[in-house]
Every structure is written in structure tokens, then in C-alpha cells.
């Protein structure tokens with residue numbers, strides 16, 4: 053399924069800006085892992101979790117690189133072709149190996165059952181009616197004990213792009229029609245706690261961006 057809105061919005065970031073851009077240092081086009089991922093990396097180390105990992109909506113592969121450095125056989129995909137081109141270059145520059153390909157979170161299929169799955173900032177672009185398909189896909193590629201890291205926009209975000217997410221959960225970017233969905237703790241719990249044990253549900257505040265991010269570290273039951 054082609055996801056035109058996501059591609060229209062993200063392609064310019066990956067094809068024109070990349071990490072050479074003037075965007076703030078915590079932006080997803082930069083290579084440093086975002087804050088929640090550092091907590092997750094530590095969680096994986098402490099719990100001695102190893103094996104195969106998947107980075108959904110991997111962008112420039114900053115989190116794939118983090119996982120590959122930690123010893124995971126790492127796979128990553130993104131809907132944007134330019135993101136995957138950038139990701140391949142970044143992985144090569146880092147002297148690592150990651151299996152990278154173009155795909156969509158709603159279509160992705162794999163025979164591999166992953167030990168770790170990461171989605172940093174991709175799930176929140178789906179429409180509510182698509183959440184079930186996404187979760188079904190995650191269930192098909194995971195097993196009991198799989199660790200799943202998810203970060204999304206939070207309903208505690210303030211004023212963004214002319215809309216108050218507290219009152220209008222979905223905002224639509226003016227030009228591309230990209231959807232942003234804002235999640236509360238209750239939303240995350242309602243969506244995932246039947247199939248996952250939620251180890252941690254936390255937020256990190258707007259550092260240099262107007263968005264507040266929520267992240268969950270979950271384990272497949």
C-alpha cells in the first residue's frame with residue numbers, strides 16, 4: 053500500500069536536508085539516538101537481551117546503528133527510498149552491517165521472529181483505523197519475550213502547527229496531509245496491554261522541539 057502522505061512529507065528531509073541540516077541536534081535527521089532509546093539500550097544490556105532486531109521507520113538508521121553496535125543482527129526498513137539510501141551510507145560509514153530495505157509498517161512481512169522491535173516516531177502517523185493492522189503485523193513477527201520499544205507524540209504536547217492536540221487528537225499538516233496522532237498513557241495501555249507487558253511508560257519533554265514524546269518499553273506476553 054503506497055503511503056503518499058508520509059512519503060511526501062518525509063522525502064525532503066532525507067533527500068535534501070540529511071544530517072547536514074541546521075535542524076536542532078536532537079532532530080531525527082541527526083545520528084544521535086533519541087533519549088528514550090538510550091534508556092532502552094541500557095534496559096537491553098541489563099537484561100542481557102540479544103539476537104535479532106528490527107527498526108521500523110528506521111530513517112537514517114541511527115537506532116539500527118545503536119542496536120548493531122550492541123551486537124544485534126539488525127534489520128531496518130522505511131517507507132522513504134531516500135531514507136534507506138541515507139541509512140545505507142551511515143551504516144557503511146560506521147563499518148557495520150544492517151539489512152535495510154524499503155517497506156511500509158502496514159505491509160511488512162517476515163519469516164524472522166525478532167527479539168527486539170523498535171518503532172521511533174512511525175506508528176503515530178497511522179490513522180486509528182490502521183492501528184489494528186499494525187499491531188497484527190507486530191504480533192506476526194514477534195514471540196513471547198520479544199521486547200518492543202515504541203515512541204509516539206504525547207497528548208501533553210502543547211501548541212503545534214496551529215492545533216491543540218489536547219483537544220484535537222489528529223492534526224493534518226497543511227500541505228502534505230501527514231497525520232500526527234497524539235497518545236495518552238491510557239491510549240497506549242488500551243492498545244497494547246492485552247498482548248504486551250508494559251515495563252516502562254514515560255515521557256521526555258520538548259528539548260528543542262515543540263513536541264512531547266511518550267515512550268513505552270514492552271515485552272510480548
Ligand SMILES: C[S@@+](CC[C@H](N)C(=O)[O-])C[C@H]1O[C@@H](n2cnc3c(N)ncnc32)[C@H](O)[C@@H]1O
Nearest residue numbers: 058062080109110111131132156157172173174
Ligand atoms: C520521525 S522519523 C523517525 C526516524 C527514525 N525512527 C528515528 O527515530 O530517527 C519517522 C520515519 O518513519 C517513516 N515512516 C512513516 N510512515 C511509515 C510507514 N507507514 N512505514 C514505514 N516507515 C514509515 C518516515 O519515512 C520517517 O523516516
